Amino acid sequence: MAESATGAQGPVRLTSLAHGGGCGCKIAPGVLQQILAGAPASAPFASLMVGTETSDDAAVWRLNDEQALIATTDFFMPMVDDPRDFGRIAAANALSDVYAMGGRPILALAIVGMPINALPVETIRGILAGGSEICAEAGIPIAGGHSIDSVEPIYGLVALGLVHPDRVMTNRAARAGDELILGKALGVGVLSAAFKQGRLDAEGYAALVSSTTRLNTPGPDLAALDGVHAMTDVTGFGLLGHGLEMARGAGLTLRIDPLAPHLLPGAEALARDGVRTGASVRNWDSYGADVGGAEALEPWRRDLLSDPQTSGGLLVAVAPEAAAGVLSHLRSAGFEAARVGRFAEGPGRIVLAPGA
Known part of the structure; x- marks a missing residue:
C-alpha cells in the first residue's frame, strides 16, 4: 500500500x-x-x-x-x-x-x-x-x-x-440566491484516521492519495466566469467550517443539504463504524452553535460534514444561472463536483436541510 x-x-x-x-x-x-x-x-x-x-x-x-x-x-x-x-x-x-x-x-x-x-x-x-x-x-x-x-x-x-x-476571489462576496458548489468528495479525515488505525484498505488509500494530490487548477478559470462571486477551498475546518466563514463574511445564511456532498470510497462505512478525527470533534465544538438542523442527522454524517479535509475541494458561490457551467467545468476536469447548498437572506450561520 x-x-x-x-x-x-x-x-x-x-x-x-x-x-x-x-x-x-x-x-x-x-x-x-x-x-x-x-x-x-x-x-x-x-x-x-x-x-x-x-x-x-x-x-x-x-x-x-x-x-x-x-x-x-x-x-x-x-x-x-x-x-x-x-x-x-x-x-x-x-x-x-x-x-x-x-x-x-x-x-x-x-x-x-x-x-x-x-x-x-x-x-x-x-x-x-x-x-x-x-x-x-x-x-x-x-x-x-x-x-x-x-x-x-x-x-x-x-x-x-x-x-x-x-478577478481576485475572496470567501466573503457570496450573494443571496447563490448556489454553493463543492469540487471534491468529503472524507479525507476519516480515511486518514483509518489509515493510522490500520483499518484502511488499498482502495481507500488510493482514493485518499488521489483526492489530496489533485491540484485545484480550475480555480482561475472559474474566477473568470460571469456569475462566480466567491470562492475558497475546504481544508481543516471541514465543509461546515469553511461554509460558515463564507456565510459570516457575506452576512447571509447558508442552507446546506447534508445528503448532497459526494463521499470518498469507504468513508461512509468507516464513519458509520465510529472512525473520526479529533479535529472533527474540535471543529464541531467550535462552531456547532451556529449550525442549525444538526439534531436531525445521524452523528456519523455530522462528523463527515465537519471532517477536516486536506487539499480539499474548491467551494464556489455562484449565481443560479451560472451554476451548471461551474459544475460542467469541474466535472470535465475530472472533479466529483456537487451542488451542496444555497445562500439566503439571514444572519451569518448555517442551516442543514435535506434538499436545500
Missing part, C-alpha cells in the same frame, strides 16, 4: 513521529479565534487588497492595473507514511490557496522541519521529491526554502501566484 522510512532500528512510520497529520493539525477554529482576538489589523497599505481582516486563503497585493500577487503558506505533519506521497499531498494543499483566490502559481519555497536523528536522509529526500513533483505538475519551480531540525516531521510550501486585480 505504502512505503515507510527505514532507520537504524528498522522501519519507521512517518505518522508515528507526529501527534497529528494533514490539515487535521490545524488549531481548532474556536481556539484560533481566541488567539487572534484583539490582534492588530493589517496596516492601511493602499496596495494590500486582501490582508488579515478576513479568513481568506491568502494575502493579495496589487502590483499594477493588470497583476496582483497572491502570497500564502501552508505546512503540516504527515498523514501517510510514504515519503513521496506526504510531499505530494503537502505541496498540492499549499498550492490550493492560490487557485482558490483565482490565481495561477508562479513559484514556491519549501518549508522543511525534520527529526534528523529519527529519519534517514533518503526519506527526507523522498518528501522533497514528492513536493517538487507536484510543483512541476503545476508548472512552477521550488526556488528555495528553509529547513530546521524539529521534533516532528513538517513539510509545506510558501506559494506565490498572480491574478488580475479584477
